[in-house]
Amino acid sequence: MNTCPHEEVLHAYTEGWLDAESQQAIEAHLTVCHECQRRVAGWQAVSEAIRGLPRIPAPGGTLQPMPTPHHEWRLVLALSACLAGIAAWLWLAGVSPPELNHFVGWTPYSTLSESAQQAAEKLQPFWHTLREVLKWKA
């Protein structure tokens, strides 16, 4: 091989990713091409240096204990209770069942009746908190 291989191919050679024939061809080229030799040596030095980076001890005692499965059940119960509470509250506020769709995002706000709009506004912070909790769990 007289011309230099494409750089990405030369790089693949250093990792042994090529087939045997190509590996040999590049090896032969390297014996006569200083430019490619220099490149290969540089890459090898870089990967050696990354390999040699030391591990850093994690700051002590900062990891919080994991929630136990027991807690998970409690969370599910708490969320269910919240949802039941919201449903009851909407019912009492006089929001009709089709309008409930708004609260899961299927109905635009402007199509709600006035009482439902008021209910929706009051529920905003609560809804936000619930979503944060769910996001945190996910």
Place this chain on the structure above:
Amino acid sequence: MSDAQLVQRCLQGDTTAFDTLVERYRDRVFSLAFRILGDPTWAEDLTQEAFLRAYTRLALYDATKPFSTWLLCLAARLCLNARRDRQQEQAQLERASKAMPSPPTVEEYLYERERQRTLQRLLMRLPRTQRVALLLYYYEQMPLSAIAEALHVPEGTVKTWLYRGRESLRRWIEEELG
């Protein structure tokens, strides 16, 4: 006790088994996160998040593969996608400006530590994808297939990231040497 046995125990409801896994891998996860993110406080948050996520998804872990690969890939993916809000960004800038590195002493310059610092600084100049690929492949010595799977890209893409990252670092170091 092996990692697989600890995972098994954990799935059976023994929560202390997971603490053992955390003890075993926290330094490794933290180091990887720090090398990717370049900020110890951020890395600490991500380490916590990685273990929490591993814990809640333990049932998805495929026991035929090493637990370390699964955990570190999960952590790397979190780091790759990690975004900070403005407030956190500001806090880090302030910390960084307060902790301006003092000029290295002669000893430091001559020794390993300064070279390691330089390398970490140059790593931070790379696109995050290239940095993650380089660290998983050379620092954690993970197989290409595991990296590709973890980052949801074909193996060819990982190879290209490794090539570009390594080439940029080589060039920058040459430039620094003048």
